[in-house]
């Protein structure tokens with residue numbers, strides 16, 4: 001039983017920021033335990049990322065390439081990770097708290113007879129034991145937790161930990177691992193992808209989010225918000241009310257039954273601030289609320305408030321950013 | 330088709346929660362509800378039944394009071410309900426919960442599809458669906474935003490899974506384990522349904538009924554440990570209301586503040 005392992009999530013060969021954030025946590029844990037970091041990279045034609053993984057903190061990178069791993073599928077990915085973990089006996093196995101990361105964490109826990117702690121927002125080592133603080137009840141409470149067996153499986157919450165600075169001088173070992181995978185054992189098939197529009201900022205990774213609620217009045221009402229988001233290099237978000245009304249697709253929904261976001265800045269426009277919306281905001285540094293109604297609950301969580309018409313304030317804000325040369329475009 | 334839908338009873342998400350010194354969580358007199366994600370799974374299961382025929386069985390593992398959640402699902406239109414309850418189940422973590430649920434699903438015999446919620450709003454883990462899929466040895470289709478098609482003859486399903494960078498369209502053989510995103514508008518219980526639910530005798534299955542030994546379930550079998558639960562440090566945010574003669578002036582002051590906060 002040794003080593004801190006991390007599954008290095010990739011999509012089309014690209015490693016998302018959250019995977020590097022998890023790498024930073026893995027490195028810190030390994031140093032505290034006097035141990036090494038092994039990164040596992042699965043896919044096809046992904047080996048290029050292995051060098052980067054070493055610069056980011058890995059001591060060993062196990063690269064597994066196979067046509068059956070070309071696109072993410074739960075069963076073959078889990079099969080490989082479980083096999084490697086049985087052979088390598090890590091003390092901890094980390095991944096980003098993404099949809100895929102959480103699926104694999106639960107699958108690995110079941111396969112290896114251990115447990116997974118998801119959405120870790122604090123990770124520490126005490127008496128050789130890995131302690132995790134994670135939100136429960138939609139972030140209304142925190143739980144201090146640990147896993148009583150090995151490996152402890154952890155998924156790391158996005159934007160809760162810094163992304164490490166790459167050190168091109170770091171040395172490490174890249175191992176090509178070959179595995180036997182019987183394609184007929186994995187009968188699911190990826191037919192196609194409907195990807196987010198190019199150039200749009202990913203909500204879960206965004207540093208700034210501009211959110212719109214029923215106050216935008218209709219689908220066209222998002223136009224000034226989109227413009228502000230472009231000027232800020234921000235992602236667009238929305239409430240369930242406007243998604244249910246069909247004004248904007250579900251992928252923009254923030255909240256309990258939508259996405260969870262942790263930007264530095266959230267600008268809420270025409271949003272009342274229902275608890276189910278607020279539960280999607282985790283660790284946001286600054287909330288700005290623009291609302292006609294001075295009694296709107298959103299002002300209770302906002303750092304800055306503007307009582308007024310969003311159709312006047314939002315364009316003025318975009319213009320001010322442009323005037324000062326702060327706009328991204 | 331025989332669809333099994335798995336629900337969990339949770340405190341209402343608007344409830345104010347408190348934790349006492351021993352770590353016990355309470356929600357005052359706020360009502361218990363069906364986990365909102367599970368309502369999407371119930372609704373979708375009922376729609377499949379309406380299209381393809383068959384029946385929907387709803388299961389939950391929980392305390393006796395969780396019968397109320399089952400009754401709500403029956404009132405919405407589920408045909409049968411079973412409560413998995415045994416004092417020995419207490420303290421089960423996600424993997425052990427999945428072991429118990431899998432044993433119950435096997436006991437039900439022929440099942441074409443298991444529908445769950447994406448995650449529970451109390452535990453927030455999203456770990457039971459993948460663990461259950463492994464315990465059953467069936468494909469996992471998690472985070473489903475839409476069912477595109479089902480071919481009952483070929484026993485296949487095509488779904489859209491919502492992942493970070495878009496929708497992944499996946500075809501899978503049945504039986505499979507699905508977890509639901511916000512994919513529909515759950516119906517309200519009907520008058521007839523409420524009457525049926527009120528009269529229904531809900532069977533209780535214990536560990537022995539499921540062929541599980543006491544040491545296979547509950548806290549002792551679980552690897553996750555929760556030594557402490559606490560309320561997050563209160564962040565006192567005092568809202569500063571920005572005022573000005575014109576939107577332009579307000580925008581100017583606001584940008585100054587955001588620059589000072591270093592968030593632009």
Ligand SMILES: Cc1cc2nc3c(=O)[nH]c(=O)nc-3n(C[C@H](O)[C@H](O)[C@H](O)COP(=O)(O)OP(=O)(O)OC[C@H]3O[C@@H](n4cnc5c(N)ncnc54)[C@H](O)[C@@H]3O)c2cc1C
Pocket residue numbers: 212213214215216238239240241242253254255256257258259269270271272273274275276277280290291292293296308309310311365
């Ligand atoms: C189980 C469950 C899950 C839910 N999940 C979610 C979720 O994931 N995400 C979510 O967002 N909600 C969710 N909700 C819904 C939530 O309870 C609220 O209904 C919703 O967030 C309200 O959206 P809103 O703020 O856009 O609309 P409203 O509450 O109608 O607020 C609109 C606001 O706009 C203001 N306004 C109007 N015109 C203007 C203008 N011209 N300029 C400035 N301000 C203006 C009004 O003063 C008002 O405060 C959920 C509810 C339930 C029961």
Ligand SMILES: Nc1ncnc2c1ncn2[C@@H]1O[C@H](COP(=O)(O)O)[C@@H](O)[C@H]1O
Pocket residue numbers: 335336337364366367388389390391423426430444445446447448449450452453454455456457458
């Ligand atoms: N005790 C339980 N009984 C039945 N289903 C459950 C139980 N716990 C979790 N589930 C199902 O698993 C899903 C995910 O829950 P969780 O993994 O706890 O976040 C829920 O939406 C339910 O469908």
